[in-house]
Amino acid sequence: MQKNIFERLSFLSLFLVVVLLPFFCLPFTNIPIETSKGLLLVLGLTLSIIFWAIARFFDGKIIFPKSWLLVSGFGIVLVLLLSVLFSGNSQVSWFGTMFDIGSFWFIFSAFVLMLMSSIIFKTPKRAKIVLLGAILSSVLVLIFQSVHVFFPVATSMKILADKTSNILGSWNALGLFAGFSCLMFLLVIEFFPISKVEKILLQIFILLGILVAAAVNSPLVWIILGISSLVIFVYKASTTYEKGGGEMDEPARNAFSIADAGGRKHFPVIPFVVVMISLLFFMSGSSIGSIIPNYLQISNSEVSPSLGSTMSITKGVLFAHPIFGVGPNRFKEAWSMYKPQAINGTQFWDTSFDFGSGLLPTLTATAGILNILAWLTFFILFLIIGVKSVFLSIKKGTNWEMMAFFILSLYLFVSSFFYSTGVVMFLLSLAFTGVFVGLVNSNSDREVSISFLSDHRKSFFSMLFLIFLIIISIALAFKYFERVSSVPYFGKALSAQTEAVAESSISKALSLFTSDLYLRTYSQVYLGKLNSIVGKGSALSDSDKTDLQASFDQAVKSAQLATGYDPSNYVNFQLLGSVYQAVGSLGVKNAYSEAVVAYQSASNLNPLNPGLKLSMATASFLDGKIKEARDYANSALALKPDYVDALVTLSQIAKSEGNNANALSYGEEALSITPTDANLIKYVDSLKTLTPATTKPSTKTTTKKP
Numbered sequence: 001m002q003k004n005i006f007e008r009l010s011f012l013s014l015f016l017v018v019v020l021l022p023f024f025c026l027p028f029t030n031i032p033i034e035t036s037k038g039l040l041l042v043l044g045l046t047l048s049i050i051f052w053a054i055a056r057f058f059d060g061k062i063i064f065p066k067s068w069l070l071v072s073g074f075g076i077v078l079v080l081l082l083s084v085l086f087s088g089n090s091q092v093s094w095f096g097t098m099f100d101i102g103s104f105w106f107i108f109s110a111f112v113l114m115l116m117s118s119i120i121f122k123t124p125k126r127a128k129i130v131l132l133g134a135i136l137s138s139v140l141v142l143i144f145q146s147v148h149v150f151f152p153v154a155t156s157m158k159i160l161a162d163k164t165s166n167i168l169g170s171w172n173a174l175g176l177f178a179g180f181s182c183l184m185f186l187l188v189i190e191f192f193p194i195s196k197v198e199k200i201l202l203q204i205f206i207l208l209g210i211l212v213a214a215a216v217n218s219p220l221v222w223i224i225l226g227i228s229s230l231v232i233f234v235y236k237a238s239t240t241y242e243k244g245g246g247e248m249d250e251p252a253r254n255a256f257s258i259a260d261a262g263g264r265k266h267f268p269v270i271p272f273v274v275v276m277i278s279l280l281f282f283m284s285g286s287s288i289g290s291i292i293p294n295y296l297q298i299s300n301s302e303v304s305p306s307l308g309s310t311m312s313i314t315k316g317v318l319f320a321h322p323i324f325g326v327g328p329n330r331f332k333e334a335w336s337m338y339k340p341q342a343i344n345g346t347q348f349w350d351t352s353f354d355f356g357s358g359l360l361p362t363l364t365a366t367a368g369i370l371n372i373l374a375w376l377t378f379f380i381l382f383l384i385i386g387v388k389s390v391f392l393s394i395k396k397g398t399n400w401e402m403m404a405f406f407i408l409s410l411y412l413f414v415s416s417f418f419y420s421t422g423v424v425m426f427l428l429s430l431a432f433t434g435v436f437v438g439l440v441n442s443n444s445d446r447e448v449s450i451s452f453l454s455d456h457r458k459s460f461f462s463m464l465f466l467i468f469l470i471i472i473s474i475a476l477a478f479k480y481f482e483r484v485s486s487v488p489y490f491g492k493a494l495s496a497q498t499e500a501v502a503e504s505s506i507s508k509a510l511s512l513f514t515s516d517l518y519l520r521t522y523s524q525v526y527l528g529k530l531n532s533i534v535g536k537g538s539a540l541s542d543s544d545k546t547d548l549q550a551s552f553d554q555a556v557k558s559a560q561l562a563t564g565y566d567p568s569n570y571v572n573f574q575l576l577g578s579v580y581q582a583v584g585s586l587g588v589k590n591a592y593s594e595a596v597v598a599y600q601s602a603s604n605l606n607p608l609n610p611g612l613k614l615s616m617a618t619a620s621f622l623d624g625k626i627k628e629a630r631d632y633a634n635s636a637l638a639l640k641p642d643y644v645d646a647l648v649t650l651s652q653i654a655k656s657e658g659n660n661a662n663a664l665s666y667g668e669e670a671l672s673i674t675p676t677d678a679n680l681i682k683y684v685d686s687l688k689t690l691t692p693a694t695t696k697p698s699t700k701t702t703t704k705k706p
Contacts, residue, residue: 006058010051014120017044017113018431019133021424022141022177025167027157030491031484033167034423038099039484041109041427046477048116053466060453062462065118065441069385069433072378073111079374080104080328083367087327092566097517098487099480101423102329102363110430117434122442127401127435134428135188135202138181141167142208145174149215149296163298169422171300175216176415177425179225182209182274183411184404186229189270190236191400203270210277215296217289219282220418226278228411233271303348304420305335310356313338314365314372325368326568331356333568334366336606343608344640350611352571355420360413362420379413382433386410389440402439409433486512493521499529519562520575526555527579534586552588555579563601573602574612581619592623610636610643617649621656629653644670648680655687663687 017040026036056062064070084093084104096103121130145166148155152163164171185202188194194202213221281289293300305313316338317325326334332352343349356362364372386406393399412429415421441447452462489509496502502525510518530551533544559576566572577598584591596619603612617632630653636646651666667684674680 006051006055010048010055011120011126013044013048013051014113014116015130015133017041017048018117018130018428019137020044021427022137023144023167025157025159027159029159030488030495032098032487033159034101034169035098035484035487037423037427038106039481041113041423042099042477042480045109045113045116046473048120049112049473050470052116052120053470056466057463060451060459062450062452062466063119064115064448065122065437066446066448067118067385067437067441069378069381069437070115070118072374072381073114073430076371076374076378077104077108077111079324079370080107080367083324083327083371086324087330090327092568093327093329095483096329097515098483100329101359101426102331102366104328105476105480107328107363110427113427114430114434114437117431118438118441120438121435122438124399124401124439127405127439130435131184131188131401131404135184138177138184138209139205142178142181142205142212145212146208149298163296164300168424170302170420171216172218172220172302172419173422173425175213175218175221176224176419176421178209178212178216179221180408180411180415180425182206182213182225183228184408185209186232186271186274187404187407190232190268191404206270206274210274211292214281214289214292215298216300217281217293218419220415222278222282224411224414226275226282228407229271229274229278233268233275236268236271303351305353305356307357307361307418309340309343310358310361310365312340313356314361317366318369321368323368323370325366325371328363328367328371330366330568331362333570333605336570336609339608341608341639344610345642349640350609357420358418359416359420359422359426361417382409382413385440386436389436399439402436405432405436405439409436483513486510486518490518490521493525499525499532503529514565516562516566516569516572519558519565520572523555523558523562523575523579526551526558527582530555531582552583552586556583563598568605570602570605570609570612573598573605574615577602577615577619581615581622584619584622592619595619596623596628608639610639610646613639614643614646614649617646621649621653626653626657642673644673644677644680647673648683651683651687660687 020040021037024037024040025033026039029036031039081104084090087093092103094104096106099106121127144155148160148166149163152160152165156165160166166174168174168177185206189199189202189206213225313331313334317334320326332354335353335356356365360375364375386409390403390406393403409429409432412421412425412432416426416429450458450462452458486509489505489512493502493505493509496505506518506522506525510522530548533548533551556576556579559572559579562572563576577595580591580595580598584595596616599612599616599619603609603616606612613632613636617629617636620626620632621629630650633646633649633653637643637650640646647666647670651663651670654660654662654666664684664687667680667687671677671680671684
């Protein structure tokens, strides 16, 4: 009796994780949506493990599926663990800023979710319950997001900023989820025995999913959904009109006995319609695809690196650190170090990307060749086991749940390869894979069973293992909750209207969890306080002078701590340089020199960023080091020939030397790039008044545009 209670509680905890993931959030809080989903994962997974372990005390058995796919999954976890241990910055790789999707602990939790799903959802009955829950969850998401588009203010919950904000993450992720929902509804209609009313409802929801996908209008959605629907259509059409049944077993023929009372064969209309709609939207491009977004006044300007750029980052990491890479959750740092120089010719030259072209390429980009091989092994085994099992289930005409979960997992994995789908779809892909593994290995000969109550030695070590598992789960969950509790304080610091509130909030956040993001924010709060005190003018009281010194010390100290926490993030050194540059204007000795040193460290981590070279030029110029300033500015211009700020800086340097002709030449070149800049026009006009019309500009060093 007690065993059944804890088994059910374990099932319920894990079931709620899978079902609530798509729409779970914490409205009217400062907690980001993806952080709230991580909270759900940790809480539900911890409770499920604890209840499962307690149930084992009563039945004396520990049963695991005998699956190489599970082994390969935890092979990925092992490789990531080694990558973290050998990386230069383990703190970022362990946890990230807040349970980042590429961090070790997140990936570990995701594969534990897969393992627990294979153990708990291994029966067809439980798999059907999970599938039904996923359907209801998808319907709620589609309905809510459809309403949100028309009433964004009323449904914002203070966490959704505009029409394209959604409870899944990005706008394109919503489109992929809509395609996933359509595929799930389609599988149930075509392969599961349901009533006419249920079939009509699912057809309506398919239409709703297509409308949501059309509002997003991502070509990737139409490609994956169209191909998936085409496979279903071809298979159903071929089996429906197959004569004599071929080698199909009797249950399989009965499963596809879909003739009506008059003996007429059923044509798979719904898959065919979905294929045609997907083809229409994909082939028409913007002529038809833009109709719904234009009507709803929706614009989608999401930008990410191309697959080629992502592969070049991977090559750079493998060349420098071939075995274990630079560590998981370090794509931003890898992008800064190895990004293509051609990026400087675009408007995203100063953008740091956290993800590459897709989630899976990002996860394999930074942890070395062993990580790549581990992921390849996992997916090859997934495809081999999946295809073999699906064909076997089709031949026997049974266990359609296994086929459905394999196809849905495959859809999610393909989506994650071509796009950074976010937390929800990645976790669902592994959870559904776990259900698939459980169904494949549900027979006793495909399971590892350990009975320990009859053997005192087995009983001791098994119970010790279960107790240890419970303690570790609680300890890790508590540590996570402690860190998550810092998020509201951090959000309050960002939205604070006064310096006192911002200072108090960020201090509380840091007391709960230390990260370079929090430390940078702490430094910026005190830098703002410093500027506020300086703004009072020369009439500073002794108290103001004391606060000024304290603010300076705190701003510098926290920025230095940020560089110590993550010495591979150029942003930390960039902030330290800006702090020194700010206090340099107050006459602090050697501040500008320290700023140049900090900027140089940032530039070493992001060598192709012209903005950092220009920052060094500005600090050197303010320090009176004209030659160094000119060299740094020319270096910035060499990296980005159309860099207007670098041209203006060179103009100001020339002007400070009394070379007005060169100053005007640089200014006019900058104006030719941005001819509508009012401030630049005014600046060039002022130079013209200083430069005689007959004077020819002297020779200057410029960088020709390629």
